[in-house]
Amino acid sequence: MTTHHVRGPISAAVARLCEELRPRVGQRAATGLGEVLDRLSAPLQLAVVGRIKSGKSTLVNALIGRRVAPTDVGECTKVVTRFQYGTVDRLEVVLLDGNKYSLPFTAGGAIPTDLGVRLERVSHVEAYLTNAVLRDLTVIDTPGLGSPDDDSVARTEAVLGTAERAGRSEGPERLDPVSHEAVAGAEAVLHVITQSVRADDRQALSAFNAATGGRPSGPVNAIGVLNKADTIEPDSVRGGEGGLWTAARALAADQERQLKPRVADVLPLIGLLAETSEAGEFTASDAETLHRLAALDESTRRTMLISADLFTEWECAVPADARARLLELLDLHGIRCALEKIDADPHITAGRLRSELHEASGLSTLLTRLNAVFRGRADGIKAAAGLASVAAVAQSCTDPNERERLHAAMEGLLTQPQAHQLRLLEALTMISAGTVTLPSDLLDEVLRLGGSEDFSERLGMPGAPVERMTEFALERAKWWRSFASLGATPAQSRVAHVVHRAYFLMWRQLR
Ligand SMILES: Nc1nc2c(ncn2[C@@H]2O[C@H](COP(=O)(O)OP(=O)(O)OP(=O)(O)O)[C@@H](O)[C@H]2O)c(=O)[nH]1
Ligand SMILES: [Mg+2]
Structure with a gap:
């Protein structure tokens, strides 16, 4: 048997499910489950x-x-x-x-x-x-x-x-x-x-x-x-x-x-600046060209920065091909940015200019978010996708008993306490798919709760003291509990139970 190095505990649970089911289903479903296992790792x-x-x-x-x-x-x-x-x-x-x-x-x-x-x-x-x-x-x-x-x-x-x-x-x-x-x-x-x-x-x-x-x-x-x-x-x-x-x-x-x-x-x-600064495209000679442009007289510089055509075609001491290259690497806005940095510090190095351009691209904020939303939850995301694939395998089973076996195993997994994150991801997916609708304030609350792993962010209380967060988590847990049983539609109630549990688990950990 091959060992699959999965992302984390939830993927591991889905992987176990696949391993256990494989010998108990027909050839076709077994192949499908094998593929799910490969994907999980x-x-x-x-x-x-x-x-x-x-x-x-x-x-x-x-x-x-x-x-x-x-x-x-x-x-x-x-x-x-x-x-x-x-x-x-x-x-x-x-x-x-x-x-x-x-x-x-x-x-x-x-x-x-x-x-x-x-x-x-x-x-x-x-x-x-x-x-x-x-x-x-x-x-x-x-x-x-x-x-x-x-x-x-x-x-x-x-x-x-x-x-x-x-x-x-x-x-x-x-x-x-x-x-x-x-x-x-x-x-x-x-x-x-x-x-x-x-x-x-x-x-x-x-x-x-x-x-x-x-x-x-x-x-x-x-x-x-x-x-x-x-x-x-x-x-x-x-x-x-x-x-x-x-x-x-x-x-x-x-x-x-x-x-x-x-x-x-x-x-x-600004994807272009992100690419240029990250992919090692911005060279010392590009920095040199920028320094020469910065040294031009004020009115020439202003005219050239009006449009891409003027920038490349205006007569000036900086070679036209070097300018065309800059335009391709940075576009006008990036060039303007770089010139401002040179104005502020005429001795700025090529390396510093490059990191200023990276800064100006907005890439670091995107990467931070990408890490929080995707990488930080890769285990849950992969597990949820894996489970969806198991469902697809089940769907394509011709033998009803086999299908039943797969469904029962999946249900069983979802009811385990450690599958809570999977259920939360499922609830978010139901919301985004429109399977369940919620008033907009509740919707925002659920999205916030599922949007991060950080407690203060999930509670919408950045910088709040632990006691206040604990109190709030408990209060919301109670509220969602009663929403689940009173006056909610079955789909809402399913989501509400998951949200209640999420608050409850946070409360327990905060305490
Ligand atoms: N000014 C500016 N230009 C950009 C930016 N991002 C990409 N470009 C330019 O837009 C053009 C298209 O970029 P691509 O990355 O090829 O776009 P794409 O979406 O992959 O295009 P297709 O594969 O044809 O669908 C290129 O000339 C890029 O240099 C940006 O943030 N600012
Ligand atoms: Mg493309």
Whole structure:
């Protein structure tokens, strides 16, 4: 028997369930359970999704810390690419017929845009990289939603499992089941949006429900990213009087209200600056170019910063190709930022400039949130996704006794006290899927409770003394207890019981 190194106690419980059931079910279900076991021990699968050209690949590069996904102007991501940890850097193209072949990186270390085969034959690309971040996170870049190229949308759905979950699993398997399960069903989602969230972006979010192992994306496993914050016109945003970031934050809060409870948060980001500063693209000679620009006379500098065209074409002592490169790396806002830093400290080093640009990108806030929402709860998220896969295996059983056995085992697991976190995640998922509705203040309370592992954050009492938190946890536990029994619908009551228990457990630990 293979040993599976799972994330933590909840995944371990789901893994045990699979191990125990495997010998007691037919061949087909046993294979399915084996796949679930493999998935439980793999790193958290994070898909980056969103409309075309919203900056998904740029964000992927920033997360990995290497400019490996093509983002050049006019370059669309056409196939799903999975970036996972490997001991040597290598690329593998997986074809729909299950065959694979390896592919060299470009001279610059990126994935070539030409895969050397007709795209219709490609399932996806596996990129194995030595970057340490990938040890506990697999990052999946996807073609843009709403892309004019219908084929790439279909391919994304096929790879992420959308089509299969929609009930087409009986068709001819295009991938062998093992590799299919290995790529199907991301467990967490970064949803990249830009200034205008349109109604169909919400549709896009639900279209990706099935990408997350058949469970809807929600506050448990989805974060919104308001990218290209540098292109926001502060004047166009209500509450944006205080400058770019004030405007970006106001806009993000607004979009969060529209998208909730589908996502945990919407955080503003300048993906381009994040990529440039994280992926080692910003060199000493770029810093040198910036210093030379800073030294230009005030009126030349002001004119050049009006537009991208003026910036590259205006006659000045700084070579035009060096300027064009800066524009590509930083865009006008980033250049302005850098020049201000140089004004403030004319001796600033290239390294310092780079970290100032990183600071200006908003990436560190996003990473903190990502750690809290995803990595901090990877055990629960993986376990919940694993259990959903077990449910899918059960669904596809033809033998009713076998199905019954799987269902009974799952129910049994959910009633164990240590499965409380799973039940809380399930409750949040019910809320985001609209299976249960709650008045908005209660909804906010549940989202807050499930949004973090930190007690003071969960209670909405940052910095409060322990005694007050203890008292409050008990009070809310009592309240939800009575809400569960009085006047709630059955679905509400199910959620209320879980919330009651969550408060009770916190109270017990605080005490
Ligand atoms: N100004 C600015 N440009 C950005 C930002 N993020 C990405 N871009 C640019 O937007 C363009 C598209 O970025 P990509 O990362 O390729 O977008 P994508 O979503 O992967 O695009 P598809 O794969 O075609 O759907 C590139 O030229 C990026 O340099 C940002 O924060 N600010
Ligand atoms: Mg892309």
